[in-house]
Amino acid sequence: MADRPTYKTKQREILMDYLENRPGVHITAGDVCEYLKIQGATIGQSTVYRQLERLVDEGKLNKYVLDNNTPACFEYVGEAHKEGGDTCYHCKCEKCGKLIHLHCEEMNEFREHLYQEHHFRLDSRRTVLYGICEDCQE
Amino acid sequence: MADRPTYKTKQREILMDYLENRPGVHITAGDVCEYLKIQGATIGQSTVYRQLERLVDEGKLNKYVLDNNTPACFEYVGEAHKEGGDTCYHCKCEKCGKLIHLHCEEMNEFREHLYQEHHFRLDSRRTVLYGICEDCQE
DNA sequence: CTAAGTGCAAAATGTTTGCATACTT
DNA sequence: AAGTATGCAAACATTTTGCACTTAG
Numbered sequence: 026m027a028d029r030p031t032y033k034t035k036q037r038e039i040l041m042d043y044l045e046n047r048p049g050v051h052i053t054a055g056d057v058c059e060y061l062k063i064q065g066a067t068i069g070q071s072t073v074y075r076q077l078e079r080l081v082d083e084g085k086l087n088k089y090v091l092d093n094n095t096p097a098c099f100e101y102v103g104e105a106h107k108e109g110g111d112t113c114y115h116c117k118c119e120k121c122g123k124l125i126h127l128h129c130e131e132m133n134e135f136r137e138h139l140y141q142e143h144h145f146r147l148d149s150r151r152t153v154l155y156g157i158c159e160d161c162q163e
Numbered sequence: 164m165a166d167r168p169t170y171k172t173k174q175r176e177i178l179m180d181y182l183e184n185r186p187g188v189h190i191t192a193g194d195v196c197e198y199l200k201i202q203g204a205t206i207g208q209s210t211v212y213r214q215l216e217r218l219v220d221e222g223k224l225n226k227y228v229l230d231n232n233t234p235a236c237f238e239y240v241g242e243a244h245k246e247g248g249d250t251c252y253h254c255k256c257e258k259c260g261k262l263i264h265l266h267c268e269e270m271n272e273f274r275e276h277l278y279q280e281h282h283f284r285l286d287s288r289r290t291v292l293y294g295i296c297e298d299c300q301e
Numbered sequence: 302c303t304a305a306g307t308g309c310a311a312a313a314t315g316t317t318t319g320c321a322t323a324c325t326t
Numbered sequence: 327a328a329g330t331a332t333g334c335a336a337a338c339a340t341t342t343t344g345c346a347c348t349t350a351g
Binding site for chain 1: 318
């Protein structure tokens with residue numbers, strides 16, 4: 026519980042800058058490495074993984090796991106999920122892979138029901154609703 | 164689309180037998196291999212993976228991916244999800260890892276809402292609701 | 302006989318770790 | 327000075343694949 030201090034390093038700043046400018050976008054660890062390489066600001070991949078994981082813990086990033094052998098996706102959410110913020114859910118199309126951001130009162134209500142009746146506290150940051158999107162229903 | 168025929172092999176039968184007797188239970192590819200080894204009915208791991216993947220396609224198995232570096236979980240659902248069957252949702256506790264099977268009318272309603280209003284067809288077989296279970300809320 | 306399935310070992314993927322070095326505070 | 331972060335390469339864990347062989351239809 027006693028969080029150790031977080032140093033403000035050049036690498037972390039570069040990474041944060043990259044992520045903050047892409048809110049709601051799906052990014053993999055590989056994307057980050059590649060982008061940084063192009064920018065000439067190479068950061069070791071272990072550092073990328075370590076920082077990403079930490080940012081997830083801090084709540085700044087969501088992490089979606091799709092399949093083994095498929096890179097995990099990270100998404101910057103910033104303060105959006107803090108208390109009072111509009112909770113955002115995610116739908117992922119199984120066909121085209123599109124990620125849909127859902128702001129939905131009914132989902133909030135269901136979430137409340139889940140808590141009241143089933144005593145399960147839904148984590149909207151880690152949950153992805155899988156299905157078929159409008160475009161892929163031909 | 165023209166599915167090629169599925170041969171009835173000894174290996175597939177053994178595997179099916181194992182799975183059918185554990186409906187709703189979380190099983191990894193490793194579990195299967197280990198169990199079979201104990202039974203002296205060794206099946207090559209590639210076969211296990213190939214058959215499991217096929218059974219998922221056939222709808223007999225659900226597959227849940229938790230994290231990379233963590234084996235995927237398979238669960239026998241048999242005919243439960245066929246048309247008319249009672250749809251079952253899954254909640255997974257982020258702390259203890261427990262899997263909760265949820266039969267919930269509200270979730271069915273939300274699913275319908277998602278389809279009517281957001282035109283997204285939820286796939287209950289692939290979707291896992293993450294959160295904290297009752298026991299882990301101290 | 303032909304197409305489909307199997308098993309092995311090797312490859313591929315994505316992620317994590319050990320450790321010496323460098324940087325923050 | 328002490329604690330934290332970094333980078334590299336090696337290690338890991340799971341899953342996939344190439345290919346020769348076997349089996350079901």
